[in-house]
Amino acid sequence: MKKLYVILINDNVIRSGLADLGRLADAELWLVSSPHYARRLTDEQRAAYARIVVPDDMETTDLVALLDRELPRPRPEQLRFLTNDESCELICARLAEHLGTAGWPAARLLPFVDKMASKAALAGSGLRLPRHLRFDRDRHAADPRGYCERIAAEIGFPMVVKPVDRYASMDVRRLDGPAALRAWASWASSPKDRNSYEVDEFVSGTLYNFDALVQDGRVVWSNVCANLNPCMEFAAGRSLGVWTLPADDPTAVRVSGFGHRALAALRPPDGGVHMEVFGTPDGELVFLEVAARPPGGEMRAVYLRTHGVDIDLAHYLLRAGEPYDVRARPTGELGAWVITPRHAGRVSAVDLPALRSEHTVQVHVSVGETVARASAHIVEPPSAVFMVYGADRAAFGHDMDLLRDLTLYRVEP
Template structure:
């Protein structure tokens, strides 16, 4: 008999809709409260679920009473924990070693470098490891945690002044350093399973690190018939040749395209891409990345990916929090705007905390990357020109009411 344990993070996850055949077998432990949970066999909102061991302990206790046939998560920060539980309980799925290789960026690059180019890198134990790397490779360098996401806590050191400023911060025990790679960054998003292959490629509008200097960011899909899209898909296959991969998985790959026309690995994760990537994929291809991955992981059927090329591709751009109280404008007045959303829960005067922070975002459609990019920049200009200064006190009250609801 099927019995499924779920460790969830996202507040918008709807497992009853994704897995209706199994809803009454689901035992769900979640970081954020969920809706549409009445049909579940068990539902627990666990504050700080991502960080506390309770869900793991409880799943092990429940499995001792009656085994689970599947254990799933779509949260990157739970992949290792879930893989460890699977191995201990004899549940099929990604192994602990595989999960680690996609989570620890040093291990990831050690593995991937067998088949594709990567930037020079090193794990950091002390500040002298960093200064030694700089002496060997020169500035600029990138320092980041080995298991963080969303461009959080990343520092780009371009010279001695940056190094000295960095040296005043609290030292972390989970850091690595790597060469700064010049070039545009692309991402490849995929779900791969026996008899199922979906791969889509996109280009970031700007560097993901630009949000910390005030640059709005987003991504634009490549039309699958573009030659460069095929080149990126081949690069994904070469990367995965180096890894122990689960039979069924989603992937989010980030790739630098250098001025010398070389593709260089940035990172790869064995999960669905974040930000607007799932929404863009649904609009263009009709593929729900999360549902496709999780349904197949639970042995459920999915529709095959589309065989025909899409009529149009899509892109998104997010307007960053401005660091002062402002109101997002109304929906941009362009026929090619497919979706517009305002972050009603953003605190007045907030600043960007990571690459997914936003005041509002817009999704546009077009026949190819060039047209979508032109339209995105036009929409961005309109939105920035129509931001309104806000009443901080009134907006704080409204934001608090939105968060409470």
């Protein structure tokens, strides 16, 4: 065996079946997957892999020992550990180091896994960062009230608390005053909460995505998207949606410039990059976070149609160091992926919006159904999924406005 690519997935998903990865790279593919992700594999996805390994957990030490036993001997001439999942990035680096094969070093990957490390890497870039600090459990334990007062003085209210290494706004909260901060800090310091947290200044405005593909340390393709609402508002009952901005849109040009400057300072590994940037009401751009992976949701499908780029496939080929030629073929269309949250109650009516652009919708609630609880975060099943496409910018903008504040269904009083 000349090439073996081992793909690790814990929390994230792969939208592509990846059959083309094995074919284009002339490599055998293995998948090492958490039980949670393995249950979601389609038959098409399973068919892409010569072997699927499902360990009980994805702890680094256990995986190193497991794969050291399971991998063929002699080792393949080209063995690579690949992922699109932040929780597996450092595992891939440690596996490569342990097995003596090529891979991106942990120090290079850390700013794309740890939100505090990314901000540290950008500290001298001249780009606007939110006020931030790493929450220190020991300092809180020594003086709970005093430490919370120091956090409040440094960050100010409102503030946002979030894990340094998770995604999809999981365990993210907005705190509006001292009592809320003290209550949260007490919970975050308890043995029941295993997250490491950062505390950030709350920044309001429009959330933008800067998506890019990097090859040989150089950005070879990029695009800017706007979000209907920030991710954390999904749990508050608002739609989550991402839509492509025209390349000549003035805001897209500014966000793209910001993204390129940030990547020059961050030095990402080859592959996909997904960055989030806030645009404030007064026009300031503020860095939020970054990951070395393609965007989530159904943005692979959106980019395939609007730009002719398979961002999932490109990510894995570039990360593996394959000589892949990224050739975008923009169609001139705008595209959007939008999901709507669930809210609790017995559904009395479903109200679909009158969109002007071409679209499809999958509705996952029905009249008479009782929805037990509201959506807690965007990883949970939505009430509906919209895919919207169109070249008419005015009509598309109208549709985004409708979807931004859409209440998909009514419940009985």
